[in-house]
Amino acid sequence: MTDKIIAADVIVCSPTRNFVTLKVTTADGVVGYGDATLNGRELSVASYLRDHVAPLLIGRDPARIEDTWQYLYRGVYWRRGPVTMAAIGAVDVALWDIKGKTVGQPVYQLLGGAVRDRILAYTHATGWETAELIDQVVATRERGFLAIRAQAGVPGLDNVYGVHKGGGEGYEPAGRGVAPVEEVWDTDAYIRHIPGVLEQVREHVGPELKLLHDAHHRLTPQQAARLGKALEDVDLFWLEDVTPAENQDVLRLVRNHTTTPLAIGEVFNTIWDAQHLITEQLIDFIRVAIVHAGGISHVRKLFALAEVYQVRCGPHGPSDVSPISLGAGLHLGMATPNFAIQEYMGYDPLVSEVFPHAWSFDSGYLTPGDAPGVGVGFDEVLAARYPYEPAYLPVARRLDGTMTDW
CATH class of the missing domain: 3.20.20.120 (Enolase-like C-terminal domain)
Incomplete structure (x- = not known):
């Protein structure tokens, strides 16, 4: 029987700075981790993942990495942009992590x-x-x-x-x-x-x-x-x-x-x-x-x-x-x-x-x-001690007060 994804959890923590982590679990008990951090917009990606992407992963074959990427990008009307692509990137890396763990090989192999x-x-x-x-x-x-x-x-x-x-x-x-x-x-x-x-x-x-x-x-x-x-x-x-x-x-x-x-x-x-x-x-x-x-x-x-x-x-x-x-x-x-x-x-x-x-x-x-x-793990118990804190990159104005590019 083909393995299926049974859970996709989004965890936001702040051990000195904010990170968004996607945890994907298969029916065989294999866990893959992806990063969805977008500096200063972390909660936007967390919501996109939790509310819109994670439910779509349940029941999918984790081995079909490219098909899942195409499904999440080409299969929706709204494309591109940092929030969408960070969410897709987190799923993709988590599935590569699962693939490597399933066959016992580092991803580069x-x-x-x-x-x-x-x-x-x-x-x-x-x-x-x-x-x-x-x-x-x-x-x-x-x-x-x-x-x-x-x-x-x-x-x-x-x-x-x-x-x-x-x-x-x-x-x-x-x-x-x-x-x-x-x-x-x-x-x-x-x-x-x-x-x-x-x-x-x-x-x-x-x-x-x-x-x-x-x-x-x-x-x-x-x-x-x-x-x-x-x-x-x-x-x-x-x-x-x-x-x-x-x-x-x-x-x-x-x-x-x-x-x-x-x-x-x-x-x-x-x-x-x-x-x-x-x-x-x-x-x-x-x-x-x-x-x-x-x-x-x-x-x-x-x-x-x-x-x-x-x-x-x-x-x-x-x-x-x-x-x-x-x-x-x-x-x-x-x-x-x-x-x-x-x-x-x-x-x-x-x-x-x-x-x-x-x-x-x-x-x-x-x-x-x-x-x-x-080859990167995630300590959920330790992460839970450090909840999200709002943080932003600075913005800049020219000498006359107008905004300049970041």
Whole structure:
């Protein structure tokens, strides 16, 4: 008799930050976990899953992963968007987890086996002043990282996303509360300041360390082109999210004026969001998060399209997606030839207790481990001690008070 799904439970918890976890159980007692976390909109995805998707899973064959993906995406009128795709992504990863556990194999083996031995990882270093940033980059390299994203403060501003004046605070931009913090932003000051900062970092650390930088979507195409050109001698591994790309053609201006490698896509949800960017080779790296782009089944298709056009993959992997998503990304990365790097901010020890995992970091690289399935568990008893708390990413206004892009 074919195994069937008998339960699909949605659990929201906040062990230092909010996570949404989908637990799918089969009649044979196999449990698969998926991550459905959407920073600042967690309850929207939880409701979508609990009220609309979970009831549709009961009685379905968990082995029919692709059919279930098609059913949840193509079989409904309303498509795409971060809430829908995060929900579908959670189901997809949970079913891959069940598949791996059923056959006793890690997911990467089911995707064709390993094409590499380990996955290059990068993490974040921040400092308001240049000297502080250099110290943080050096300290991060001493922890074993071979690739580091460097972010600095901007003179004249009181806040810069993810960077704290005076140091002493970790990178956690989401603030607890019922509304987001509003920051003031000055693009011109940023463009004047950041090239010199990154030049000094490069001069201090030498040519071997891979340096990355994130503009957080806050530039116009012309400003992005200027910044990319100004940073060419810094030899960045990539310049990330220089401008919003809902209009994919705007990246052509940036591409035509700089050879700095461009990475974009962490807010993308489908292959169609990135199709033109990839087929026209307007970017060098595609950044979709596994959970927010519909899970392993859909992202592997996007990565396969990117491979044809020599675009490499570097999935979004901040601490605001759970260790389940990171595990899923690592399994996909092990089996994907054009996978380049994985973002890895790390997790608070409490998060690792709630989500015990087989993946590990060592000497600059991540490996998914060989546990069956995705290799990430979930301690429901411990999670229940940490209920949801409202938290939001900050928003930004220009000097004249108008809203700017996040």
